Amino acid sequence: MSEVKQDKTKQGSVQTTGHAWDGDIQEFNNPLPRWWLWGFYATTLFAVLYWVFYPAWPVGDSYTKGVFNNITYKVGGKEVTTHWNTRALLMKDLQEGEEAVKQRKYMSGLMAASYEKIVSDPKMMQFTRSVGKILFEDNCAACHGMGGAGVAGLFPNLVDDDWLWGGSLKTIQATIESGRRGYMPGFKKTFNDAQMNDVVEYVMSLSGKQVDEDMAKRGGVLFNGQGGGCYYCHTSKGTGMASVGSANLTDSIWTVAKVSSQKTPETKRKVIRDVISSGISREMPMWKARLSEAEIKVLTVYVHELGGGK
Numbered sequence: 001m002s003e004v005k006q007d008k009t010k011q012g013s014v015q016t017t018g019h020a021w022d023g024d025i026q027e028f029n030n031p032l033p034r035w036w037l038w039g040f041y042a043t044t045l046f047a048v049l050y051w052v053f054y055p056a057w058p059v060g061d062s063y064t065k066g067v068f069n070n071i072t073y074k075v076g077g078k079e080v081t082t083h084w085n086t087r088a089l090l091m092k093d094l095q096e097g098e099e100a101v102k103q104r105k106y107m108s109g110l111m112a113a114s115y116e117k118i119v120s121d122p123k124m125m126q127f128t129r130s131v132g133k134i135l136f137e138d139n140c141a142a143c144h145g146m147g148g149a150g151v152a153g154l155f156p157n158l159v160d161d162d163w164l165w166g167g168s169l170k171t172i173q174a175t176i177e178s179g180r181r182g183y184m185p186g187f188k189k190t191f192n193d194a195q196m197n198d199v200v201e202y203v204m205s206l207s208g209k210q211v212d213e214d215m216a217k218r219g220g221v222l223f224n225g226q227g228g229g230c231y232y233c234h235t236s237k238g239t240g241m242a243s244v245g246s247a248n249l250t251d252s253i254w255t256v257a258k259v260s261s262q263k264t265p266e267t268k269r270k271v272i273r274d275v276i277s278s279g280i281s282r283e284m285p286m287w288k289a290r291l292s293e294a295e296i297k298v299l300t301v302y303v304h305e306l307g308g309g310k
């Protein structure tokens with residue numbers, strides 16, 4: 001490397017640094033473009049201002065907080081004012097944002113309104129449907145399914161207009177608030193095989209299936225007499241009682257016995273026999289402690305409408 005004289009004529013008017021390698025390789029000395037330089041100064045200035053105004057640098061186990069101290073939101077009922085930060089901004093928005101305020105207004109409107117008023121007000125219903133859907137998916141869908149169709153044998157279908165405990169708004173609210181326990185004893189030890197077959201035949205006949213008349217007749221005596229005592233809970237017509245949540249056996253809608261998915265009369269008989277033989281014990285949990293009054297009200301209207309709204 002040796003110093004050479006700057007040669008402006010050979011390379012045009014571009015300045016070189018005055019260094020040359022391998023004899024004639026020279027280095028241009030172009031100034032930084034003006035736009036680039038100003039951009040550089042501007043971003044530097046921006047960064048410095050940002051450090052001053054907003055939370056930026058770690059200091060010990062804390063950090064510089066910036067100069068804005070203007071976000072107020074509520075924590076456990078108390079107002080807190082903090083320096084600007086996106087977390088506080090989100091909290092404030094959740095509490096006071098346009099959507100939150102609108103939702104709170106609707107919720108308190110719902111709390112004040114009677115069920116009759118809610119059901120007949122299209123705006124309230126629209127709100128109930130959208131909030132109810134979210135509440136249902138968060139709390140109920142794990143058992144009753146996303147759309148509320150249930151799981152045969154385990155969790156009842158809430159979409160049909162057939163209810164164990166009653167489908168009025170009042171009874172649905174009571175179901176959600178306090179839970180329900182569906183219980184039927186097993187009859188394995190009560191009946192011998194022939195008696196069991198007779199009772200199954202009678203249950204089949206209640207929903208209009210083709211049956212052996214003699215067997216069904218004997219089964220009916222057991223159903224409606226001391227032998228079986230089924231009528232205590234299912235009534236002598238077999239239509240069920242909302243007060244004990246006993247299923248209506250006359251309507252071809254099955255909630256525990258998986259009759260509908262069976263192809264042949266033999267397998268239908270078998271699933272009915274299994275249920276009568278082992279009994280039923282299943283529980284709908286109570287939600288009083290876990291959901292607010294307003295949320296239960298929304299869910300009541302939502303579930304009521306799922307079942308046809310009658």
Ligand code: HEC
Pocket residue numbers: 136139140141142143144154155156158162163164165166172175176180181182183245282283284285287299303
């Ligand atoms: C852990 C599972 C589970 C969850 C979660 C659950 N349920 Fe239930 N629910 C059941 C069972 C089981 C029954 C049937 C009780 C019986 O046998 O009578 C039931 C019954 C019902 C009934 C009565 C149906 C009828 O025919 O009378 C309604 C209404 C209902 N649930 C609504 C809800 C709502 C609303 C939620 C969400 C807040 C919910 N359930 C969450 C298990 C559940």
Ligand code: HEC
Pocket residue numbers: 164181182183184185187199203223228229230231232233234244245246247248249253254255256257258272275276280281282
């Ligand atoms: C102590 C009351 C009680 C007695 C007694 C009783 N049941 Fe039930 N039974 C119920 C209840 C409650 C249900 C619904 C349980 C549930 O949904 O969780 C039910 C459900 C059923 C089902 C299933 C229906 C379905 O939709 O899947 C059949 C079948 C049935 N009972 C038949 C009988 C027969 C037959 C007898 C008499 C031998 C009888 N039950 C006696 C309370 C009773």
